[in-house]
Amino acid sequence: MDDRRFGAQVTEVPDEVRVRMRGDLDNRAEEALGGAYREVAELGSTRLTLDFRDIGYINSTGIALIVRLLADARRDGRTVRAIGLTPHYREIFRITRLSDFMDIVEGDAA
Amino acid sequence: MTALTSPLRRLLGRQRGVAALEPARADAADAEFDELDPSAPSLAVEIAERDPLLTYLQSAPGPVDIARLELDSPAVLALREAGVALVVPLVSQGELIGTLNLGPRLSEQEYSTDDRRLLATLAAQAAPAIRVAQLVREQAAEAAERERISQELRVATLIQQQFLPRQLPELPQWQIAAYYGPAREVGGDFYDFVEMSDGRIGIAVGDVTDKGVPAALVMARTHSILRAEASRSTSPGEILSRANDLLVPEMPAKMFVTCLFAVLDPVSGHIVLANAGHNLPFVRTGDEVTEIRATGMPLGLLPDIRYEETEGDIAPDSDVLLYSDGLIEAHDVSREMYGFDRLREALATDDAGSELLDRLLETLNTFTGPDHEQEDDITLVTLHRSAGVHDDAVVTASSALTAFSLPGVQGNEREAMDRVAAAVMQLGLAPDRLERLKTAVSEAAMNAIEYGSQGRAEVPVDITVEATAAEIVVRITDRALSGAVPTDAEAPDIERKLAGEQKPRGWGLFLIEHMVDAMDVSTDADTGTQTVTLRLAREETSDG
Numbered sequence: 001m002d003d004r005r006f007g008a009q010v011t012e013v014p015d016e017v018r019v020r021m022r023g024d025l026d027n028r029a030e031e032a033l034g035g036a037y038r039e040v041a042e043l044g045s046t047r048l049t050l051d052f053r054d055i056g057y058i059n060s061t062g063i064a065l066i067v068r069l070l071a072d073a074r075r076d077g078r079t080v081r082a083i084g085l086t087p088h089y090r091e092i093f094r095i096t097r098l099s100d101f102m103d104i105v106e107g108d109a110a
Numbered sequence: 111m112t113a114l115t116s117p118l119r120r121l122l123g124r125q126r127g128v129a130a131l132e133p134a135r136a137d138a139a140d141a142e143f144d145e146l147d148p149s150a151p152s153l154a155v156e157i158a159e160r161d162p163l164l165t166y167l168q169s170a171p172g173p174v175d176i177a178r179l180e181l182d183s184p185a186v187l188a189l190r191e192a193g194v195a196l197v198v199p200l201v202s203q204g205e206l207i208g209t210l211n212l213g214p215r216l217s218e219q220e221y222s223t224d225d226r227r228l229l230a231t232l233a234a235q236a237a238p239a240i241r242v243a244q245l246v247r248e249q250a251a252e253a254a255e256r257e258r259i260s261q262e263l264r265v266a267t268l269i270q271q272q273f274l275p276r277q278l279p280e281l282p283q284w285q286i287a288a289y290y291g292p293a294r295e296v297g298g299d300f301y302d303f304v305e306m307s308d309g310r311i312g313i314a315v316g317d318v319t320d321k322g323v324p325a326a327l328v329m330a331r332t333h334s335i336l337r338a339e340a341s342r343s344t345s346p347g348e349i350l351s352r353a354n355d356l357l358v359p360e361m362p363a364k365m366f367v368t369c370l371f372a373v374l375d376p377v378s379g380h381i382v383l384a385n386a387g388h389n390l391p392f393v394r395t396g397d398e399v400t401e402i403r404a405t406g407m408p409l410g411l412l413p414d415i416r417y418e419e420t421e422g423d424i425a426p427d428s429d430v431l432l433y434s435d436g437l438i439e440a441h442d443v444s445r446e447m448y449g450f451d452r453l454r455e456a457l458a459t460d461d462a463g464s465e466l467l468d469r470l471l472e473t474l475n476t477f478t479g480p481d482h483e484q485e486d487d488i489t490l491v492t493l494h495r496s497a498g499v500h501d502d503a504v505v506t507a508s509s510a511l512t513a514f515s516l517p518g519v520q521g522n523e524r525e526a527m528d529r530v531a532a533a534v535m536q537l538g539l540a541p542d543r544l545e546r547l548k549t550a551v552s553e554a555a556m557n558a559i560e561y562g563s564q565g566r567a568e569v570p571v572d573i574t575v576e577a578t579a580a581e582i583v584v585r586i587t588d589r590a591l592s593g594a595v596p597t598d599a600e601a602p603d604i605e606r607k608l609a610g611e612q613k614p615r616g617w618g619l620f621l622i623e624h625m626v627d628a629m630d631v632s633t634d635a636d637t638g639t640q641t642v643t644l645r646l647a648r649e650e651t652s653d654g
Contacts, residue, residue, distance in 0.1 A: 004524075024524070027520075028521075057524065057552075059523070059549070059552055059553060059556065060553055060556070060615070060616075060617035060618040060620075060621050061556075061615065063617045063621075064613075064614040064615040064616075064617060065614070067604065067607050067608065067614040068614045070608060071607070071608045071609075071610065071614070074608060086545075087542065088542060088545035088546070088549070091542075092549065092621065095621075095624045096602070096604060096617060096620070096621075097604040098604065100604065101604065101608065
């Protein structure tokens with residue numbers, strides 16, 4: 001459904017770049033998320049925040065996209081943190097150990 | 111209405127007069143008489159009920175000259191002070207219904223014998239008419255009062271109904287029934303079922319002292335507080351204690367709430383309860399009936415009360431009864447109370463095949479008789495645990511919750527997930543457990559679409575959902591176009607993935623296994639089935 005279509009918006013704030021995502025995070029998000037990361041890379045900040053507050057669904061293919069983004073960020077010397085994850089997806093990030101490679105901030109605060 | 115006949119009007123016009131009715135009815139007629147000459151001082155004097163003047167007037171042969179009356183009566187003094195010269199008793203059917211008070215004649219002459227005769231005749235004719243008017247007014251007032259009461263009852267009933275659960279929890283292996291019978295003057299009984307955050311079921315039964323709208327409002331407030339507290343804690347003692355602290359400052363004088371709060375684990379039958387001054391619940395197993403003893407102060411009386419918790423296990427083929435005292439205190443025609451002994455007896459009669467709740471109501475109706483007017487609300491909540499379920503939750507019966515097929519195209523895993531979630535809604539799964547099931551179903555459906563249907567719409571994926579007393583079982587069956595869903599893939603390793611030694615994908619089975627309590631993949635000639643099992647009650651896995 002259209003309201004679940006993935007989208008990512010990149011904004012630059014002092015000291016970091018934020019990617020605010022919305023919709024379903026699954027393999028159909030590949031292009032938009034990849035594009036967003038390229039934008040982040042062009043902006044050059046070493047700190048990236050992924051904002052999940054408008055993400056209602058993440059599946060294993062979405063996890064794979066986050067893994068790829070993390071790998072790119074590691075290669076580029078960029079730290080990544082996640083905000084706005086629901087308790088369920090925080091749990092999944094913990095089980096998959098994604099949380100060992102990114103800072104998981106509870107709630108959607110800065 | 112107290113329209114006066116025209117001769118009386120004329121009389122009053124000439125000779126300032128007023129009809130003073132006996133105290134209880136005085137207000138009815140005074141106003142209209144006084145209207146005749148608003149500037150004139152009022153001749154209406156209240157006569158106390160026990161004043162000897164009343165007895166005197168009752169049998170007086172005609173108008174009474176107050177100035178000359180020798181009677182030790184405060185009313186006589188008051189009448190003289192008010193300027194009353196003559197009091198004409200208004201007697202209808204031997205009953206003094208009022209007086210006609212007259213001041214001195216304007217001509218300053220004495221009342222003549224003719225005057226007195228005329229007044230006596232007038233009084234005799236007017237009295238029955240005034241009596242009729244009084245009765246009409248009394249009836250109108252009574253009707254208004256009845257209307258006010260019935261309006262209040264409607265409001266109280268409305269509030270009450272607003273807060274009774276619209277649905278009873280449906281738990282495999284448990285039959286839950288509830289009854290609320292309001293008295294004519296609605297009381298403050300309530301019951302509620304709450305899903306606790308750990309998947310257990312909270313059951314509250316309570317009774318607010320007092321009746322009508324005030325009781326209904328306190329009931330509504332208590333209901334909301336209990337719900338809120340039950341979402342913060344799973345301990346019945348803590349829930350009652352916090353509810354008490356919130357209710358104490360806002361409880362109207364002379365009111366309080368008795369309440370029993372029980373938390374039931376539907377899988378093991380374990381029950382934990384705390385009691386704030388409410389009737390003790392009964393448990394029947396076989397023909398043995400026992401009370402679960404738990405006591406505590408009613409809610410809303412004193413702050414900082416701690417409520418002890420009592421625990422027990424409800425064995426298979428047992429009944430639990432929670433009830434309000436309207437049941438125990440129901441009377442029969444000879445005013446004998448229904449009482450605990452009769453209740454125990456009704457409970458112990460293990461009449462297989464009939465529902466306990468129906469049986470109790472039938473017993474009660476037989477006891478009270480057909481024309482019984484119920485004095486208090488009656489609330490009954492019964493929980494029956496079916497026979498044959500063991501503590502280790504051996505599956506004895508399962509019910510199919512849903513079965514459906516979806517075209518095997520990418521994206522339909524979400525549809526599968528949403529439909530399974532909707533089907534298990536009635537089981538009252540804790541939100542975090544539901545999320546786990548959803549993720550597992552979505553991943554398994556994605557596997558089926560990828561391996562079973564190769565993403566082709568004409569190759570369907572079949573999904574069934576069943577529930578037993580202990581668990582939910584979801585079976586996802588595909589057409590195995592690419593063979594079975596592979597289970598021997600290398601376990602995903604985030605470090606190797608980040609280092610590029612493993613593909614980023616390959617999380618599906620890993621997620622399913624960590625989300626649910628069991629995952630199984632089986633195949634036959636042309637289908638593959640993934641079976642995902644989630645226990646109904648939380649059992650901490652190594653994943654937390």
